[in-house]
Amino acid sequence: MHIIQPPLFDFEAFINSPSNDRLVVVLEALDAEKLIIALAREQSRGRRGYPVRGMWSAMVAGVLYGCDSIADVVRLLKRDKDTRTVCGFSRDKIPSEDALGRFLKKLVGHERLLEECFEGLVKRLRRLLPGFGQKLAADSTDIEAYSNGHRAQPSDPDARWGVKGAGRRERGKKAVGEKKDKRDVYRWFGYKLHLLVDGIYELPVSFFLTPANESDTRQMSVLLDRAKLDEKAAWPEAVIADKGYDSRSNCQLIFERYGAAPIIPVIERKGVEQPDICNAKGTPTCSCGLEMVFWGRDGNYLKYRCPQAVGKGVCKSRFRCTRSAYGYVLKLPIAEDVRRHPPVPRESKK
Secondary structure (H helix, E strand, O other), X not given: OOOXXXXXXXXXXXXXXXXXXXXXXXXXXXXXXXXXXXXXXXXHOOOOOOOHHHHHHHHHHHXXXXXXXXXXXXXXXXXXXXXXXXXXXXXXXXXXXXXXXXXXXXXXXXXXXXXXXXXXXXXXXXXXXXXXXXXXXXXXXXXXXXXXXXXXXXXOOOOEEEEEEOOOHHHOOOOOOOOOOHHHEEEEEEEEEEEEEEOOOOOEEEEEEEEOOOOXXXXXXXXXXXXXXXXXXXXXXXXXXXXXXXOHHHHHHHHHHHOXXXXXXXXXXXXXXXXXXXXXXXXXXOOOOXXXXXXXXXXXXXXXXXXXXXXXXXXXXXXXXXXXXXXXXXXXXXXXOOOOOOOOOOOOXX
């Protein structure tokens, strides 16, 4: 018997619905019963406080409505009767900032149960959305800490300084005599949120938080491991990322372990070109220096043809590579160097 899966929720109806209805929809979609039971068990051993389910609902409401701090959550509960009713609080019994702060500390102690809530949603999305997880995109975003990083002992000891901007090699060189503009460099004190997102539905598949000074390159394996990709889940066709994730180990991991195509721009550095073999991006060149033309994939090999034979250039060599009218053909094994010769060639239209 075939069972039709009910939708997680209708997105258009969700956007157009009143704010309190959206909160109810989100709370119903989150399977947080194990977390709530664990928190209630802890509360039973201490003094009687505010209801755990109400405090959890208030925290979710704060995220849903873009509250920047716990104080904003308290103000939201005070001014919005509908949100207050959904959370189960009366006008004269609204939790204080201290109470919500203590609850937040308890939530941090149940990190594993919080991750299970997220993983449960991802599993449901895999069942409900066709092709979910087949095209993945990885990136990171900065999160500033509520702490002064210039102090000798910052109030947030786990936060670190991060830098983005003109200091990166891929930004290109400045003109001769031109000074670097300090405004091109962005620094922040805090963390990085690394995300692996479905490229079609734009929904997260896994996430990971690190101090701001951690390199993006090292987080690809962590993101893929946390996505829990196995035989039961749809394995990705491609994993897309920017130059921050460019490394041979990342490309090998994506191709060899998950059988996906790594779509990661290569960082072009001086001295890596191989004359008469390939350019800095990995495209092979013929003996006269012309870039050969990609002509499709043949199993685990990439096929390239003579540029003159396909009308993409004029050979300047005194000697022909082959007498065949089809022109010289080169087949490169992908597994030999996945970073330089990925399943989807870098300079191809695909």
